[in-house]
Amino acid sequence: MIEENFFSVRMRASNNGAHEQGGKHISGGELISTYGNLKNAVNVLLEKALSHSRGNPDFMQIQFEKIDQPITRLSPLHVGTNEVKSVGEGQLVARNLLEKAGVPSESIEKAYQQITEFSEPRGAILFDVRSGIRIDERNEKGVRVSRVDWLTTNFEQWADYYKMIQSHRVKEALVLATKVCAHPVTVAELCWSDDPEYTTGYVASKKLGYQRITNLKKYGDELGCRIFFVDGLSDLHSYIDYLEKQPIFVQWEEENATRVN
Ligand code: WAQ
Numbered sequence: 023m024i025e026e027n028f029f030s031v032r033m034r035a036s037n038n039g040a041h042e043q044g045g046k047h048i049s050g051g052e053l054i055s056t057y058g059n060l061k062n063a064v065n066v067l068l069e070k071a072l073s074h075s076r077g078n079p080d081f082m083q084i085q086f087e088k089i090d091q092p093i094t095r096l097s098p099l100h101v102g103t104n105e106v107k108s109v110g111e112g113q114l115v116a117r118n119l120l121e122k123a124g125v126p127s128e129s130i131e132k133a134y135q136q137i138t139e140f141s142e143p144r145g146a147i148l149f150d151v152r153s154g155i156r157i158d159e160r161n162e163k164g165v166r167v168s169r170v171d172w173l174t175t176n177f178e179q180w181a182d183y184y185k186m187i188q189s190h191r192v193k194e195a196l197v198l199a200t201k202v203c204a205h206p207v208t209v210a211e212l213c214w215s216d217d218p219e220y221t222t223g224y225v226a227s228k229k230l231g232y233q234r235i236t237n238l239k240k241y242g243d244e245l246g247c248r249i250f251f252v253d254g255l256s257d258l259h260s261y262i263d264y265l266e267k268q269p270i271f272v273q274w275e276e277e278n279a280t281r282v283n
Pocket residue numbers: 050052143144145146164165166167168191192195198213214215216217220222223224234246247248
């Protein structure tokens with residue numbers, strides 16, 4: 023039981039005006055903090071946006087709010103890395119993994135036809151695997167997954183155990199994918215960064231875990247991607263509510279770990 027108060031801290035930053043004024047999205051971030059750590063948490067998000075490869079922001083908003091619901095614990099998804107030699111090979115691996123996860127191939131095709139358009143929002147696209155259309159109705163905002171985090175010491179133990187690099191980016195992405203894939207409506211997630219220098223992305227699902235793919239876009243490209251493939255249109259409102267509001271800590275227990283090799 024966690025009895026201490028926790029706070030959701032969120033940041034968004036843009037350039038050439040605020041997002042709603044058509045500004046370019048630079049950076050976003052969300053984390054969970056105790057009251058005592060708020061100053062540090064705000065600073066972490068401030069730093070993230072001030073030193074960003076997408077450019078310098080001229081608008082930023084950081085806000086915090088107390089979390090009233092109990093926080094659920096989830097084990098991190100298992101991680102695999104698919105080394106690929108080219109973007110073409112990487113994208114082929116991504117499509118195969120999506121199909122393995124249960125996304126029909128026609129649906130994958132339809133999503134890829136709109137991939138440039140889908141890179142515009144500062145949040146994720148919800149894509150229905152049956153109808154093959156975007157269903158979130160959030161336009162340029164998309165859906166931001168919030169109220170998720172992973173305590174640093176526990177993340178570091180996990181990273182040591184699996185010999186993973188202790189990268190903040192990997193932590194953030196794995197936390198997000200773990201939350202998203204834990205919901206029964208999610209079939210799979212496809213993601214690569216909108217940061218020009220970061221070309222590794224992933225496909226994640228409950229079944230496949232978090233499958234990193236080392237090359238999903240050209241170096242220098244600022245078009246990112248985050249699509250949640252979902253099956254269950256009737257649940258849309260509660261699904262979005264889960265993504266935005268349900269508080270979750272990822273927590274790894276060594277006893278539950280399966281050693282690779
Ligand atoms: N909720 C929903 N969508 C988000 C969120 C969020 N909390 N954060 C980012 N996005 C969307 C948004 O549209 C971004 O433009 C896009 O995803 C990419 O975000 O080596 O760094 O934070 O294992 O740039 C994955 C591989 C890195 C890490 C992904 O994404 C690894 C990454 P970025």
